[in-house]
Amino acid sequence: MEKLLCGVDLGGTKLSVGLVYPDGRIFDKITVYDHAAKREEAIVNYITQLISQVISKNKLSESDLEGIGVGFPGHVRYRDGYTITTSNLKGFKNFPLRDSIRKSFSIPVRLDNDANAQAFCEFKFGAGRGYDDLIFLTISSGIGAGIVLNRKVYRGITGTAGEFGHTIVDPDSDFECTCGNRGCLMGCACGLTLPARFRKKIAQGFKTTLPIGNEFDFSQVNGKLIKQGLDIDDPVSKAIVTECADYIGIGIYNIFQVFNPPIIILGGGLMNLGEFYFSCIKRKFYELARDMIYDPIEIVKSEAEADAGLIGAAALLLE
Ligand SMILES: [Zn+2]
Numbered sequence: 001m002e003k004l005l006c007g008v009d010l011g012g013t014k015l016s017v018g019l020v021y022p023d024g025r026i027f028d029k030i031t032v033y034d035h036a037a038k039r040e041e042a043i044v045n046y047i048t049q050l051i052s053q054v055i056s057k058n059k060l061s062e063s064d065l066e067g068i069g070v071g072f073p074g075h076v077r078y079r080d081g082y083t084i085t086t087s088n089l090k091g092f093k094n095f096p097l098r099d100s101i102r103k104s105f106s107i108p109v110r111l112d113n114d115a116n117a118q119a120f121c122e123f124k125f126g127a128g129r130g131y132d133d134l135i136f137l138t139i140s141s142g143i144g145a146g147i148v149l150n151r152k153v154y155r156g157i158t159g160t161a162g163e164f165g166h167t168i169v170d171p172d173s174d175f176e177c178t179c180g181n182r183g184c185l186m187g188c189a190c191g192l193t194l195p196a197r198f199r200k201k202i203a204q205g206f207k208t209t210l211p212i213g214n215e216f217d218f219s220q221v222n223g224k225l226i227k228q229g230l231d232i233d234d235p236v237s238k239a240i241v242t243e244c245a246d247y248i249g250i251g252i253y254n255i256f257q258v259f260n261p262p263i264i265i266l267g268g269g270l271m272n273l274g275e276f277y278f279s280c281i282k283r284k285f286y287e288l289a290r291d292m293i294y295d296p297i298e299i300v301k302s303e304a305e306a307d308a309g310l311i312g313a314a315a316l317l318l319e
Contacts, residue, residue: 003066006046006054007314008101009114009307011073012036012088014140016045016307017050018262019058019065019313024125026307030054040091041100048104054209067107069316071114071309072097073144078159087142087178093281110316116153117312118267118304119146124315126303129133132228135261137164137249138268139200142178142222143186146260153319169250174200189247191270195221197240210238223270231278240279249284254298256289267302 018029075088081098143165165186177187199258
């Protein structure tokens with residue numbers, strides 16, 4: 001049997017550990033949701049325990065695996081295998097995550113930013129198959145991205161390249177990003193901005209047709225509610241989605257100017273807002289790029305499913 005790849009998707013809400021075939025199909029996985037409150041060492045122990053569990057549960061041994069790939073939701077020093085910082089978990093400031101996991105196993109361990117892993121997953125198995133270069137952007141509660149150039153992830157000197165979520169698109173914005181700067185693409189257009197945008201629209205006198213009462217708790221506004229709004233033609237939801245999509249359009253216009261890539265792939269939970277959102281993003285992009293486009297650029301939705309993080313982490317071993 002061809003060796004399996006072990007993937008670890010360490011997220012802020014979900015921790016998935018799984019075995020993946022070299023063609024990207026999942027062999028088996030274990031997912032837990034009770035890790036985020038733990039400290040670094042406890043999370044490392046949890047991860048090693050889950051890896052051992054998924055191996056023994058399938059009557060396999062370490063020698064049946066090519067290695068372990070770990071996707072981390074924050075900045076990573078790639079060569080050294082250290083995490084730099086994250087807004088999704090406690091701690092992990094300059095933490096040797098790769099070697100902390102590696103000391104329990106005898107197979108290689110790779111650690112990278114989760115969006116880099118997903119970008120490589122798109123290149124190997126997803127919407128970017130057949131392209132030598134691509135840019136991947138994931139838009140959900142945060143905004144992450146990855147760059148594939150010449151069939152390899154481009155990481156920069158430290159490993160933090162491709163953090164388009166923290167490029168500044170509106171320095172005068174009311175929205176502060178989790179990084180502390182004002183007007184980051186992520187600060188302006190990620191899922192976390194939806195409650196504040198909704199509250200602001202209502203305060204400005206816009207009327208929503210969503211069935212919310214007077215006592216409505218605006219912190220409950222999320223992508224799902226806004227999608228319900230779009231489905232009933234709610235003017236507030238449409239206005240918010242247009243504003244957020246415009247920022248993403250500006251973001252991918254900037255990416256176009258820097259990289260001139262043949263394809264930009266958009267993934268993440270907010271893409272579930274559907275065609276209205278996607279078409280607003282593209283409209284803004286083409287409005288800005290106009291006749292500067294010569295070769296066509298594909299702007300497409302990710303083909304990856306909910307396990308993209310896990311498969312991407314495993315795919316790091318194929319790079
Ligand atoms: Zn930022």
